[in-house]
Amino acid sequence: MKSVNIQISDFEFNQLGLNKNTLSFSELVDIIGKKITKQTLEKSIQLSNKCGLSEMTMQEINDEIKACRNAKSSS
Template sequence: MKSVNIQISDFEFNQLGLNKSTLSFSELIEIIGKKITKQTLEKSIQLANKHGLSKMTMEEIDDEIKAYRNAKNNS
């Protein structure tokens, strides 16, 4: 097995919610993946609020998806 040392700031360590200094590669990938997913969700929520999409009902969202798919299939 090989080892890789990565240096990150205390801020980044805390921001990732790390609680130990030795992780497997799989653990690190999972933690970073969750962080990226959370950031993407937060950005999506901001954009939805900015463009008034956060007020849409599930039925309206479904209708938009159907309309997009129909337009895509008919082009």
């Protein structure tokens, strides 16, 4: 087995919610993946609010999806 040392600041360590100094590579990938997913979700929510999409009902969303699918199949 090979070993890789990575140095990060205390701030980054805490921001990632790390609680031990030794992790497997898959654990690190999982933690970083969850952090990126959370950031992406937060950006999506902000964009949704900015564009007024957060006000849409489920019926309006379903209608938009159907319209998009119909447009694709027609072209």
